[in-house]
Amino acid sequence: MATYSLTTIWYLDAPIIRVFDTLGEVPRWPDWWPSLIAVKERDLGADDGTGRVYHYTWRSRLGYRLCFDIRVTRVIRPWLIEGVASGDVCGVGRWRFSEQGGVTRVCHEWQVHTTRPWMNRVAALARPLFVWSHHAVMRDGAQGLARRLGGRLLSLVNE
Numbered sequence: 001m002a003t004y005s006l007t008t009i010w011y012l013d014a015p016i017i018r019v020f021d022t023l024g025e026v027p028r029w030p031d032w033w034p035s036l037i038a039v040k041e042r043d044l045g046a047d048d049g050t051g052r053v054y055h056y057t058w059r060s061r062l063g064y065r066l067c068f069d070i071r072v073t074r075v076i077r078p079w080l081i082e083g084v085a086s087g088d089v090c091g092v093g094r095w096r097f098s099e100q101g102g103v104t105r106v107c108h109e110w111q112v113h114t115t116r117p118w119m120n121r122v123a124a125l126a127r128p129l130f131v132w133s134h135h136a137v138m139r140d141g142a143q144g145l146a147r148r149l150g151g152r153l154l155s156l157v158n159e
Helices: 016-024 026-032 117-149
Strands: 003-012 036-043 053-059 065-076 080-087 089-100 103-114 153-158
Touching (some): 003 117, 016 026, 036 065, 065 089
Antiparallel strands (some): 003 103
């Protein structure tokens, strides 16, 4: 299996609580995140969001689709949302939030491995393309979120 450890940081000109709450409205993501084809809520979980399960269908910049579930395992409002992915990718995804001077820093950590045989077979050669596609999808999300919030994306960093 091919493993990936990807970190993307967005700096948004918007209050942390609005950013957190908007990212917490997962079923509405396709309204503003163009790479997300569909998301379905499969389990409601607890009032704070833990235990919720969402099924995602993403379209990559390279033309393939990824489908996976994420079960929310931890929520600390407005600082953290964490979940476990299973499906075409398996692993942990984490959103970390902080705010300074009215600018919200959103750090997305994605530590996963791919399960699709074709992706694992070509990973040695295609890894840079897969990473580039992930970064493009995350850039789409940052720009869409900024528009949704009526704010600006000040900066985006991929690590």
